[in-house]
Amino acid sequence: MSEGYTAPDGGPITTTGAGAPAPSDEQSLSVGRDGPLLLHxxxxxxKMAHFNRERVPERVVHAKGAGAYGTFRVTQDVSEYTCADVFQPGRETPVLARFSTVAGEQGSPDTWRDPRGFALKFYTRQGNYDMVGNNTPVFFMRDPQKFQDFIRSQKRDPRTGLRDNTMQWDYWSLSPESAHQVTWLMGDRGVPRSYRNMDGFSSHTYMWVNAAGRKVWVKYHFLTDQGNEFLPQEEADRMAGADADLHRRDLYGAIARRDYPSWTLKVQIMPFEDAADYRFNPFDLTKVWPHGDYPLIEVGRMVLDRVPEDYFIHVEQAAFEPSNLVPGIGPSPDKMLLARLFSYADTHRYRIGVNYNELPPNRPEVPVRAYQKDGRMRSTPPNTGAVYHPNSFGGPDAVRQEGPEESSWPVEAAELVREAYTRHRDDDDFVQPRALIRDVMDDAARDRLVSNVSGHIAQVHDDGVLGRAVDYWSNIDPEIGRRVAARVKGNHTA
Incomplete structure (x- = not known):
């Protein structure tokens, strides 16, 4: 190990792959608290690059899923908020949707308790626009430095090759910011009845820019028109053995019988100026914006009506990436989002090749004129007349316009820091999951939550982790914590 360095508790330190002391396992480097992340x-x-190359060839996360094509149609005028062509009045845009579980492998059951991926690719008149979200409006962390460690805690124990609840609760109980997402996960939304019966969220905050250059912050909510329905734990366990492909089969079956699933897109809009002194950091991925502060505004409706002709070509090779932005839409200071702008595209280059955008599900429906050449599996020549810029042969020139590069926020001169979101008065990890339990769930849902949590925790085999897991729920809600403790104690006594 690195000579002359010890952790604060005297234990071993984290190092880089080259053995140098790692600067932080918790915070990434940014320009000020809310500034851009830095490539250096x-x-x-x-961590991100190595993590993206851990699996060949299936996805590291979201490996098991199903996809379908359809159309998104705008039903309400939101042009005052964004000039993005896909969201202009009356516009109809082809779309590819992919739904997935997060932690399981290709052959894993659809009905494991797990967040569900909700990824969309809009084939717009301005190029491809991707929204990569989940069926929950929050996530387990707010800083990308922790993502790789989190995923490994949810995967299989490398010593046994088995999923391990002790690993999961060890990580969660040591990461209090996970409380909101874990409460969603252990509640009814943790096992949807089908992909058709779940909502989808951008989770991240994005920036919208209108034709006049005015900027606002936005969150996306794709609300299922089929109604939210869930599988009780006992039924989910039974179906894991009876039909491991239940959700994939259900989606394709519904489309085959022309019972086309649909979702209504609504957004929350926050004025640009509100973010600075809002009561908690609005870019924190572990938080939701209360609808009382920022109500839902309808945008349009997505309908899926076509199953891909070949699963491997159109679903397995589909490459969704939040870096696919179009004019009128940009990122926010959400650190997780900013890291994903790099990470997703890097994963696709490794997993399916540097020319992945030439594959059928990723190919834009507008002409591509990019100064890129060669690489593995290249099939089309550059549509530029020359492979360099500037040139004398009629090659394209970049036209400055309001788009992702310009859809940014002002960053004043600031020191480089590794800090969490701490400057808003309600930046607390337990307030929102407590509100979810007390204000959203009814008594029956709370009973199921206690049953799901205690059943999951009962499989933890380390007393220290077990104690922290019970304390974790006591911090979220003392009454839920008391009931979980009683159930776990009874199970261990038995």
Whole structure:
């Protein structure tokens, strides 16, 4: 290990792959608290790049899923908020949707308790626009430095090759910011009845820019028109053995019988100026914006009506990436989002090749004129007249316009820092999951939550982790914590 360095508790320290002391396992390097992340945070880049190359060839996360094509149609005028062509009045845009579980492998059951991926690719008149979200409006962390460690805690124990609840609760109980997402996961939304019976969320905050250049912050909510329905734990366990492909089969079956699933898109809009002194950091991925502060505004409706002709070509090779932005839509200071802008595209280059955008599900429906050439599996020549810029042969020139590069926020001169979101008065990890339990769930849902949590925790085999897991729920809600403790104690006594 690195000579002359010890952790605060005297134990071993984290190092880079080259053995140098790692600067932080918790915070990434940014310009000020809300500023852009920096490419010279080499440890963050190393963690993301190495993580993206851990599996061949299936996805590291979201490996098991199903996809379908359809159409998104705008039903309400939101042009005052964004000039993005896909969201202009009356516009109809082809779309590819992919739904998935997060932690399981290709052959894993659809009905494991797990967040569900909700990824969309809009084939717009301005190029492809991707929204990569989940069926929950929040996530387990707010800083990308922790993502790789989190996923490994949810995967299989490398010593046994088995899923391990002790690993999961060890990580969660040591990461209090996970409380909101874990409460969603252990509640009814943790096992949807089908992909058709779940909502989808951008989770991240994005920026919208209108034709006049005015900027607002936005969150996306794709609300299922089929109604939210869930599988009780006992039924989910039974179906895991009876039909491991239940959700994939259900989606394709519904489309085959022309019972086309649909979702209504609604958004929350926050004025640009509100973010600075809102009561908690609005870019924190572990938080939701209360609808009382920022009500839902309808945008349009997505209908899925076509199953891909070949699963591997159109679903397995589909490459969704939040870096696919179009004019009128940009990122926010959400650190998780900013890291994903790099990470997803890097994963696709590794997993399906540097020319992945030439594959059928990823190919834009507008002409591509990019100064890129060669690489593995290249099939089309550059549509530029020359492979360099500037040139004398009629090659394209970039036209400055309001788009992702310009859809940014002002960053004043600031020191480089590794800090969590701490400057808003309600930045607390337990307030929102407590409100979810007390204000959203009814008594029956709370009973199921206690049953799901205690059943999951009962499989933890380390007393220290078990104690922290019970304390974790007591911090979220003392009454839920008391009931979980009683159930776990009874199970262990039995």
């Amino acid at each position: 945070d080499v440890y963050l880049v190393e």
